[in-house]
Amino acid sequence: MADFKGYLVILLLGVISTSLLTGKRCISEGEDGGVIRRMLNDITEVMGTFNLSDHIWFFKNLDVQGVKKRSKEIRARFDSLIEKIIKEHEEVRKEIKKKGEVKDLLDNLLDISENEGTEIKLAGEHIKAFFLLDIMGGATQSPSISTEWALAELINHPNIMKKAVEEIDQVVGKNRLLQEADIPNLPHLQAIVKESLRLHPPGPMIIRQSSVDCTVGGYQIPAKTTIFFNVWSLGRDPNYWESPLEFRPERFDEKQMDVRGQNFQFLPFGSGRRMCPGISLALMVLHVTLGSIIQCFEWKAGWDGNLTSVDMEEGTGITLPRANPLVCIPVARIDPVPLCM
Ligand code: HEM
Structure with missing residues (x-):
């Protein structure tokens, strides 16, 4: 086993997603990755604030x-960042076109905005x-928040972590990285992801507006009423879940319940026509990322790696982040050399 140690504050998917969106990898805090992460934290925090001006005449x-002042300040920051990214992109686009390299999402959006013949006109403001x-x-x-919560739960439940690692070792082995195609053969990993989404949904509140007058559960709801569905509390409702506050992935072995909005006690991706359109990508990324990081590393909690558990305090914001970032030391559990070849 390669002896590899290092400190890691989990900031995982910012790196992957920034790369998918802008074709750029940002690893250190000093680069755009850190700026984007801080900005997204601010956005979700401000969006999660109950704004009196929106609800009380x-x-x-x-x-x-x-809230308005803060939103404007964040928007100005975002504007200058995205303009910088777009400018950088435009400089390299000609080269990319010549080589026929794979495009990222921003390239595609820029292509559409430059195409005079498209039915939908996309302006700079739309792209932003x-x-x-x-x-x-x-x-x-x-x-990224879901992965952080799931790993924290696994650190606090070593038996569940052990079973997940054993499953991955048996199905994937130690000579290659876990891939998307392995997910159907990893039922315990799937149950862990579901159980973590049940307790820590990154979309804890779904919002709708009633289009007509209706009655639900004896309550009369006039048309155009804003309705908040509390996904977080549905996932912890003792009427639907046994020992709801316990992290017990095996409950999903007993109950075959999917995440696609058909079971109203479990709506991590919402439901209906406005449910999350990114669900397939999200599930793939969640399973592959969580699976790979526990396949490759043993995680020791705390800056010194000597904590037996981590806190599970929730922070503020519309995406239900952790109050404190998860800090742990990864210790390599498989030899990385064959994986890189
Ligand atoms: C763990 C991962 C994710 C979770 C738990 C999640 C959850 C949600 C939830 C609960 C909603 C609101 C649904 C509703 O109102 O019924 C939503 C909306 C949305 N999600 Fe996701 N999401 C995730 C990842 C993603 C990804 C990877 C993408 C894009 C690639 C994405 C794009 C969107 C968009 C565009 C909306 C707004 C849809 C609309 O308003 O019509 N999400 N998501």
Whole structure:
């Protein structure tokens, strides 16, 4: 076994998603990766704030909590960042076109915006909006937060971690990395991902507006009412879940329950026409990332690697992040050399 030690504060998927979106890998805090991560944290925090001005008529034109001011400041930061990324992109695009290299999402959006013949006209502002909320927010924050919670749960439940690692060793072995095609053969890993999404849904609140007057559970709901569905509390409701606060992935072996919005006590990706469109990518990324990091490393909790458990305090924000980042030391458990060849 290669003896490899290092400190790692889990900031996982920012790296992967930034690469998918902009073709760029940002590893260190000093690069755009750190800037993007901080900005996304700010966005989700401000979006998760209950803004009195949105809900109480009297406060409509007052920015009592400073949410509007903060939103404008974040938007200005985002604007300058995305403009920088777009500019960098434009400089290398001609080369990419010549070589016929694989494009990233931003390249495709820029192609569409430059094409006079398209039915839908895409302007710079649309690219920014699409990039900011729909893709950067949805595609980076949720999977990275979910992976962090799942790993924290595994660190706190060594028996479940042991079973997951044994399953991966048996199905994948130690000479290659876990891949997407392995996921159907890893039922315990799948159950871990579901159980973690049940307790820590990165979309804890789903929002809808009623289109017509209706009655639900005896309550009359007028048309155009904003309705909040509390996914977090549904996942912890003792009427539907036995010992709801316990992390017990095997409950999903007993109950064959999927995550695609058909079981209303378990809606990590929402439900209906507005449910998460990134669900397939998200599930693939979650299983492959979590599976690979426990396949390749043993995780020792704390800066000195001497903690037996980690705290599970929730922070603020619309994506339900951890209050404190997960800090642990990865110790390599397989020889990385064959994997790199
Ligand atoms: C762990 C991963 C993820 C979780 C748990 C998650 C969860 C959710 C939830 C709960 C919603 C609201 C659904 C509703 O209102 O019914 C949502 C919306 C959305 N998600 Fe995800 N998501 C994840 C990953 C992704 C990824 C990877 C992408 C993009 C590639 C993505 C793109 C979106 C978009 C664009 C929306 C807005 C859809 C709309 O308003 O019509 N999500 N997601």
